[in-house]
Amino acid sequence: MSSDYVTQKGQPFDRAAFESLLRRKVFLWQSFEPYGSVKGLFDYGPPLESLENEIIQIWREHFIRTEKMMALKCSMLTPYEVLKTSGHVDRFADFMCKDPKTGEILRTDHLIADVLEARLRSDKEARGEQVAEKEEDPKLKKKKAKAAKGAVKLDDAVRDEYNHVLAVLDDYTGEGMGELIKKYDIRNPTTGNEVEPPVSVNLMFQTQIGASSNAPAFLRPETAQGQFLSFQKLFEFSDGQLPFASASIGYSFRNELSPRAGLLRVREFLMAEIEHFVDPEGGKKHPKFSAVKDIKLPLLSRTTQSSGSTKPEYVAIGDAVASKLVDNETLGYFLVRIMQFMQKIGIDMNKLRFRQHMENEMAHYASDCWDCELLNSYGWTECVGCADRSAYDLSVHTKATGVPLSARETLKEPYEVEEWVAVLDKKKSGPKFKKAAKDVENALDALAQDMKEKLSLDMEKNGKVELGVESVEGGKVELEKDVVTFEKQKRMVTTREYVPNVIEPSFGIGRILYSLMEHSYWTREADEARSVLSFPPSVAPIKVLVVPLQRDVRFKPLVEQLEAKLDAKHISYRVDQSGVSIGKRYSRNDELGIPFGITVDFESIEDNTFTLRDRDSTKQVRASEHDIVRAISRMIKGKETWEEVAARLPAFETSQE
Amino acid sequence: MSSDYVTQKGQPFDRAAFESLLRRKVFLWQSFEPYGSVKGLFDYGPPLESLENEIIQIWREHFIRTEKMMALKCSMLTPYEVLKTSGHVDRFADFMCKDPKTGEILRTDHLIADVLEARLRSDKEARGEQVAEKEEDPKLKKKKAKAAKGAVKLDDAVRDEYNHVLAVLDDYTGEGMGELIKKYDIRNPTTGNEVEPPVSVNLMFQTQIGASSNAPAFLRPETAQGQFLSFQKLFEFSDGQLPFASASIGYSFRNELSPRAGLLRVREFLMAEIEHFVDPEGGKKHPKFSAVKDIKLPLLSRTTQSSGSTKPEYVAIGDAVASKLVDNETLGYFLVRIMQFMQKIGIDMNKLRFRQHMENEMAHYASDCWDCELLNSYGWTECVGCADRSAYDLSVHTKATGVPLSARETLKEPYEVEEWVAVLDKKKSGPKFKKAAKDVENALDALAQDMKEKLSLDMEKNGKVELGVESVEGGKVELEKDVVTFEKQKRMVTTREYVPNVIEPSFGIGRILYSLMEHSYWTREADEARSVLSFPPSVAPIKVLVVPLQRDVRFKPLVEQLEAKLDAKHISYRVDQSGVSIGKRYSRNDELGIPFGITVDFESIEDNTFTLRDRDSTKQVRASEHDIVRAISRMIKGKETWEEVAARLPAFETSQE
Structure with a gap:
């Protein structure tokens, strides 16, 4: 892959x-x-x-x-x-298998995939097909190589079955994976031991x-x-x-x-x-x-x-x-x-x-x-x-806590509804149900419309109804018609209450950073390959490299002056004063992804001009300190590209790269 | 306080x-x-x-x-x-006492301080002195009030003792605090129960x-x-x-x-x-x-x-x-x-x-x-x-892991030293000590200079020396002079290895934020007191409030134009289009600490000018959109103060505050 x-x-x-x-x-x-x-x-x-x-x-x-x-x-x-x-307590989990002899814990899906993939590779070898090396930990690879017992060819049907299992492995339950382990005699590849059945482990x-x-x-x-x-x-x-x-x-x-x-x-x-x-x-x-x-x-x-x-x-x-x-x-x-x-x-x-x-x-x-x-x-x-x-x-938390997490909207056009209502005579229900009276009231209110309608008919027929109330003994109470009546009432609806839906974009920053580093990486062909990280100027961790041509006290005031200028503009920089050649210094700082380099040379001492180097093209321009720092600042802010800067400032030719 | x-x-x-x-x-x-x-x-x-x-x-x-x-x-x-x-495993801990009847956990130092301070307050009351209210949780206060049994006067000596204990409470060990609890009959103030002796709990x-x-x-x-x-x-x-x-x-x-x-x-x-x-x-x-x-x-x-x-x-x-x-x-x-x-x-x-x-x-x-x-x-x-x-x-981690965390410096001027060295004849020590031979060698190397000198004298006198080696039986070995000799050798020292010291400034960001909010808070005298949070423009969470004078479709394009301008400059803003008066809108946004307000009024429609209001002084200036946004941007960056802006842009008088 x-x-x-x-x-x-x-x-x-x-x-x-x-x-x-x-x-x-x-x-x-x-x-x-x-x-x-x-x-x-x-x-x-x-x-x-x-x-x-x-x-x-x-x-x-x-x-x-x-x-x-x-x-x-x-x-x-x-x-x-x-x-x-x-x-999350119930479902944020992976299945694992334990090697009972070593105590090693293996993620069940990884275990199955590793073993079946190894068999398929071995099968390919036996068939004389080319095997793509899978990248993995070198230590593990060595161990596995030791455990492998030469190439083994599989039946065509078995090979197809393995491929199918691997394709749909994500759909298996723990039990299903347990059956696969038995069926295919899947063992810990590093020890050859049988493993215990999969158990769910919260993550x-x-x-x-x-x-x-x-x-x-x-x-x-x-x-x-x-x-x-x-x-x-x-x-x-x-x-x-x-x-x-x-x-x-x-x-x-x-x-x-x-x-x-x-x-x-x-x-x-x-x-x-x-x-x-x-x-x-x-x-x-x-x-x-x-x-x-x-x-x-x-x-x-x-x-x-x-x-x-x-x-x-x-x-x-x-x-x-x-x-x-x-x-x-x-x-x-x-x-x-x-x-x-x-x-x-x-x-x-x-x-x-x-x-x-x-x-x-x-x-x-x-x-x-x-x-x-x-x-x-x-x-x-x-x-x-x-x-x-x-x-x-929002719904499950509301249900669990009783604290509403919902929105309420005032209707532009209120409308009238006719609804079944249970009217409780509290003077009678109070003495009758005592502590439970409030629960009875809530249970009545919570009834759906069709239930209220049904109870109204029951009441008409029997003169009493039965109502489920969790907190009382037996879980229900009997209500006579002097205690409660069911009637249709008209009501103006002026607001609408609803639970909002949620659209959730969720970014894994570490994965983005890692991918960005890979996308930015390439090697420059030279005597020896040189690595470069081409971060855009706006995201590069360090924006500028300052390199004096060589170790010479005469460069010191110019370097300090540049530092002060960059500091004032809040631009991050690194000064490389080491003794190696300019080309080498640029090259090793390309690995840090520093987009711009300023060289301080003997001409700088005379006329206060500097060269500005672009990391990706290695092209250079020469200009005054003011123009160079301004160009850098604009490129970091995305107001100008290197191509635009190179077009307006005089080019500088060098053989130092 | x-x-x-x-x-x-x-x-x-x-x-x-x-x-x-x-x-x-x-x-x-x-x-x-x-x-x-x-x-x-x-x-x-x-x-x-x-x-x-x-x-x-x-x-x-x-x-x-x-x-x-x-x-x-x-x-x-x-x-x-x-x-x-x-x-941290051993020392990052607090002492706690448990109320055995309720299971409540009390921090021991807090418990002692609370009880003694309460007694001192009660004593003051009994003496008819004024009692400064201690700020605390109102619930706790109520409970304590309930537990209090009227003002009790203390002996002068006891009062002085209490004050002394409170002053040096931080110096007490767990045991010491346990003794204080017994001596002064300190109980859980909310229940009156005796508490268990202090135990150390890691935090x-x-x-x-x-x-x-x-x-x-x-x-x-x-x-x-x-x-x-x-x-x-x-x-x-x-x-x-x-x-x-x-x-x-x-x-x-x-x-x-x-x-x-x-x-x-x-x-x-x-x-x-x-x-x-x-x-x-x-x-x-x-x-x-x-x-x-x-x-x-x-x-x-x-x-x-x-x-x-x-x-x-x-x-x-x-x-x-x-x-x-x-x-x-x-x-x-x-x-x-x-x-x-x-x-x-x-x-x-x-x-x-x-x-x-x-x-x-x-x-x-x-x-x-x-x-x-x-x-x-x-x-x-x-x-x-x-x-x-x-x-x-750095020292303790080096010692625990064997991985050196230290600095090495090449000396500018190497110098010669004369040192005692133990020279081991490995041909003889190997067969003699077998597996322990390496440990013997290390033990010899680890000897300090004065020990090597002493052993050299011992060897001269007795023809053999004793050496402590942990890994062997009895913990020591005997070395004869054919196995080891001690001699003075000269050596050039070219590097210096040392463990750097660490100066550590450690910032608690939450405490700084809280203090900053308190420092920024004040109330403006008006018909009713109005709260203001005077965050500096550079740190204020939102920089600009945009308020159209009233609800009027003619203001919409101007507001959108301002939004686009502020967006382009990456300046955070809030638009308040609610129906209440301008003064009220400014006032309630002062509570968010928004430093600047832009009002869109009927004059704006005619000539594209706006007023800019300063939160702290409530003074206003009037200028073109460009000038106002630029002034705000400069004030946020700290390049200009409000006073400077107010001096160069025309003032605007209003009675709306």
Whole structure:
């Protein structure tokens, strides 16, 4: 799979070289290295930390400020009850199998996939077909190589069965996977031991709040729940107007059983989630949809996927919504805005697609769901999920707490309704039911219209009715006609109360950062290959490299003057005064993705001019300090491109690269 | 205490009104309200979330970019071993007492203080002295009032004893506090029950990483440990040059037993921590110290505190370091930079002081420590700790892991030393000690110079020596002179290896935000008092309020034109088109701290001019759209003040306020 993956220049992607660059330039590393590292936890060093901050600020500008969203920060520590209601306590889980002899824990789907894929590879070998190497941990590979017992050919029918199982593995339940393990004699590949049947393991980190153990809590698995619980406050703050969106940039946690794939599956991760609350009536229109309707998106629909193809079609979002391919305007509007964001931060548009969820992939309450997937060397990776969560979350929390999370709208045209009403004579029901009187009243109010009508008929017939009341002995009471009467009453309806639906674009920032780094990576052909990270100037962690031609005290005042100028403009820079050649210094800072370089040379001393180098083209111009700093500032802000700067400032030829 | 606290205009501070504003304008609330809220956890609504982001960006600019620090992001989930080594497993704890009848958990120091303070108040009452009301939870107050049995006069000696205990309560151990509880018959004030003896409870949230329970972990109590463990990587990345600083903005956790005091004691909080690594030799000088040496700081020294005074002295930092009041230049430089940061974000400089830790307050390894304290209605509050952590952390992690966290410096002038060396004849020691041969060699190498010299004399005298070797039976071996000889050898020393010291400024962002909100709050005298939050333009969550004079379709294109203009300049704004009067709309948006208001009126339709209003003075000017937006942009960036704008643009008189 990853062997087909190429850089932006069409070069085969060398993941080992790429990872070596990330380590060497302290982009990231596994956390707690001196203590042996912890899988699935990463520290970001200065370049990646700054890159993340730049991208978060662009996200804030692109979504929160431009779309007038309400930014929230909610707690990560979350009480048990909240996540019980949301369904995470019951459903946020993976199946695992234990190797009883070693105690090793294996994720069941990974185990099955690993073993069947290994058999299929072995089969291919036995058939003399070419085997594509799967990239994996070298240690594990060695162990497996040891465990392999030469190529084994499979029956054609078995081979087809394995391929089918792998294609639909996501649909299996724990029990189903347990049967597969028995049927195919799947064992722990590193030990050859049989494994125990799959058990469900919740993926939330559990802890407790306070000193007594009766307050179990979790680290949240998504930021969404805190936003839902704040709905009523935000609704009031927005003067009762819908639609509005909340947005939250914060950490979530997932206790992966066996984290793999570097930054793509981690235990602690930054998310940026939007909850757009909208009236379900009226087709979920979006006021700004007409401005984007002609923009084309690469859409990989459910139908295309079912036909076995993975080729997206470029469809104008207006057409996609009109044909109901995309469920509604709001969802469509967000897909466009997501693509524009990706473009802004430097994602390769040839490595982006929107994939619609298959029916069985979606949560039961969702009406449509599209993932923005980015291609990287691990394959197509979900980086933004964009789902219509319907009224599910607000409804379940309202039901669990009794605190309404709903919207109320004053009707422009009030209308009259005629309704069955139960009229209780409280002077009689009070003494009769004592403490339970209030419950009886509530039970009467809660009756649906058809039930009230039915009871009215019963009353007419029998002079009494039976009513279910949970809190009394026996669970029901008898009401005579002197206590309650059922009658039809007319009433003006002036307001409408409803539970808003939620459209949720949810961004995994770490996955986007990782994909962006891969998309930005390429190698420059030279005596020896030189790596470059072509971050756009607006997101590059460091904007400018300042290099004096050589170590010479005469350059010092000029360097200091440049530093002061860049500081005044709040532009981040790095000074490289080391003794190596200019070309080498540029080259090693290209690996940090610094877009611009200023060289201080002997001519600078004479006339205060400097050369300005563009990282991607290695072309240079020469101009005064003022013109150069101004050009850099404009390019960072996106007001000018390098091509425009190169066209207006005099070129500088050099042989130093 | 808080009753003396006044607003920036000298008005008595009304905390109830202030808190009501924060709730009304959705600055913050307790998390999970529909589920009954959780103490010590808060959600930030849009104004506070944005305020925090603005302040974090200023912090990044002021510290990370300006001081060329290395920004890091480290994991929150932290393995047991790391925090065992750092001392947090053993020492990050509070003492608590349990009420055995109700199961209630009480923080021991709070319990003792509450009871003794209540008795002292009662005593004052009995003596007919005036009692200052202590601010506290109204529910608790009610309960206590119920438990109180009328005013009780104490003996003078007892009163003095109580006062003394309260003054030094922080110095008591758990055992000591247990004795106080017995001696003074201290009971749970809400129930009157005796409490169990104090037990130490660790304040870290515990969880586990992965599926097996053999990987206990905690949520980190500070961001510092991750930075220490990254030292070696950063040291290499900075080409082996010291000093350098790392910086991390991230969350830490503290499982408070009974959180109080709103945002000041929370369980989940954002910190910004700097670890400045410096060579301990040469007096911890700072290269930029001379630029700040004349700046005066309000310093409350250890000596002043001992004398019973709380009045800080304004001392130039150069003098403070010269007189050793502040231990070294680096610490002094950071104190100045902290004060400048506070000033930049709008902290009232009359409510800021630097308090030196008393000897018994500091960690045993610290050489000096100053807190930047801000005064708010809860009293003086530690908002930044600035400690010299010496070489402690790097040393203990090196010792625990065997992975060196140290610096190596190539000496400019290598020098020769003569040293005692133990020369082992491995041909003989190998067969003699077998498996333990390596341990014997290590034990010899580890001997200090004076021990080697002593053994050399022993060998001369007895022909054999005894050597402690842990791994062998009996713990020691005998070495004859044919196996080992001790001799003096000359050696050139070309490098110096040392453990850097760490100066750590550690910012509690939540406390700073809370204090800033209190410092910004005041009330405008009018028919009815109107609250204002005077955030500086650079930090205000929303920069501009746009108000059309009244509801009129003719204003719509002008409002849209203004919106487009503000959007293009990335300036955040809020449009208030509600039907109430202009004055009322300004007034209610003053509560959000919006610094500037633009009014669209009938004159605007004619000549495209608008009025610009200043929140703090309520003064207005009138100018073209271009001039107004430009003035706002310049004021936000700090390039111009309102006074300067008001002096150059024509004033506009109105009676609408």
